[in-house]
Amino acid sequence: MTNLEKYDREFIKMFGVKKEELPTLKYRGIKKWDSMGHMDLMSALEERFDISISTLDVLDFTDYEKGKTILAKYGVEI
Amino acid sequence: MQMRISTDPLTESNCYILEESGGCVVIDPNDSQAPLRIITENGWTPELILLTHEHCDHMAGLDTLRDRWPEARVVVSRVCNEGIQNKRLNMSMIMEVYLYFSGHPGCHYDPFVCRPVEECYDGDFSITWRGHRFRFVPLPGHTPGSVGIFMDDNVFFSGDYLLPDREVVLRLPGGSEEDYARVTVPFLQRLPDGIQVRPGHGAPFTLHNTEEYRWELEHFERVDSRQKN
Ligand SMILES: [Fe+2]
Numbered sequence: 552m553t554n555l556e557k558y559d560r561e562f563i564k565m566f567g568v569k570k571e572e573l574p575t576l577k578y579r580g581i582k583k584w585d586s587m588g589h590m591d592l593m594s595a596l597e598e599r600f601d602i603s604i605s606t607l608d609v610l611d612f613t614d615y616e617k618g619k620t621i622l623a624k625y626g627v628e629i
Numbered sequence: 630m631q632m633r634i635s636t637d638p639l640t641e642s643n644c645y646i647l648e649e650s651g652g653c654v655v656i657d658p659n660d661s662q663a664p665l666r667i668i669t670e671n672g673w674t675p676e677l678i679l680l681t682h683e684h685c686d687h688m689a690g691l692d693t694l695r696d697r698w699p700e701a702r703v704v705v706s707r708v709c710n711e712g713i714q715n716k717r718l719n720m721s722m723i724m725e726v727y728l729y730f731s732g733h734p735g736c737h738y739d740p741f742v743c744r745p746v747e748e749c750y751d752g753d754f755s756i757t758w759r760g761h762r763f764r765f766v767p768l769p770g771h772t773p774g775s776v777g778i779f780m781d782d783n784v785f786f787s788g789d790y791l792l793p794d795r796e797v798v799l800r801l802p803g804g805s806e807e808d809y810a811r812v813t814v815p816f817l818q819r820l821p822d823g824i825q826v827r828p829g830h831g832a833p834f835t836l837h838n839t840e841e842y843r844w845e846l847e848h849f850e851r852v853d854s855r856q857k858n
Contacts, residue, residue: 586730587800590723594802598717606725 554600554629558622561595562615577614600627630761634833635663639733640686641830645786649759652676655701656778656786657829658690665693675701677758679765681788681829682775683712684801685721691743703746704756706767709774713743718772718803768816770799770809777816784825785836790817793831818843 552560562573566583578584584592593609596602596618602625604612612618619629635644637659644664645656654677658664668675675698680688691713694701705713712718720727724738755764764779771789778786790797790813799806822838836842 590726591800594723609726
């Protein structure tokens with residue numbers, strides 16, 4: 552599985568969204584991606600990619616696309 | 630027996646200290662300083678330390694107490710024991726973000742783990758302390774290692790369930806809506822009328838096991854709005 556597939560899968564599994572919805576997906580854009588959902592997502596991505604995302608980056612992770620650039624900082628190229 | 634509550638100002642979690650003849654039981658040592666201070670100022674000796682679940686805001690003072698009173702008996706559920714040794718499951722890894730979202734931006738919180746506990750139980754389990762019976766009932770949902778603790782059948786330490794004016798949180802790492810609905814809700818619905826609830830956050834209250842209460846639990850509503858009625 553590629554990193555992109557892993558990344559997508561976490562969003563799909565967590566928020567129950569379709570793949571087509573991913574590019575426009577934003578924090579607080581859907582009901583499930585609220586603050587609790589955000590912590591859950593961060594935790595799942597940390598586990599999935601074996602990284603530890605800093606608090607600043609967690610707060611900066613405001614949408615699906617932005618998340619890719621943040622993960623890149625941790626050596627996860629998507 | 631006298632009971633003291635030490636509430637952590639940051640996370641608002643409650644630590645309950647139950648004293649009898651100089652010995653005490655500590656339930657959820659939420660902070661490394663405050664419970665220790667209360668216990669030493671009063672000249673008490675912790676004889677028993679219990680946890681309702683593995684989250685850091687309920688056990689950040691566990692190892693401090695164990696360092697100071699190595700002979701204290703510590704009893705936790707086996708799953709909780711695994712959780713306290715894991716930064717993700719004990720929530721300390723994400724606590725800074727959690728605090729940010731709960732109105733404490735810029736707060737620093739270092740991730741940590743606790744040392745393993747030797748005395749663990751699975752399933753429904755009971756022990757006796759100075760003639761008082763403590764019974765532990767697994768209540769998964771908020772975390773997999775969560776338990777409710779009865780003391781002498783008339784007091785119930787509910788951990789992060791039955792919190793006044795707060796919804797139960799089921800979406801943190803290890804949380805499960807399914808377990809909550811399948812195991813914990815039916816159990817909480819059968820709690821006896823008039824039992825004294827000692828929640829993990831918020832003020833103690835007497836439970837009135839009414840239709841409305843059971844309905845609210847069933848529907849995952851703010852489970853404790855009945856308290857104000
Ligand atoms: Fe908790």
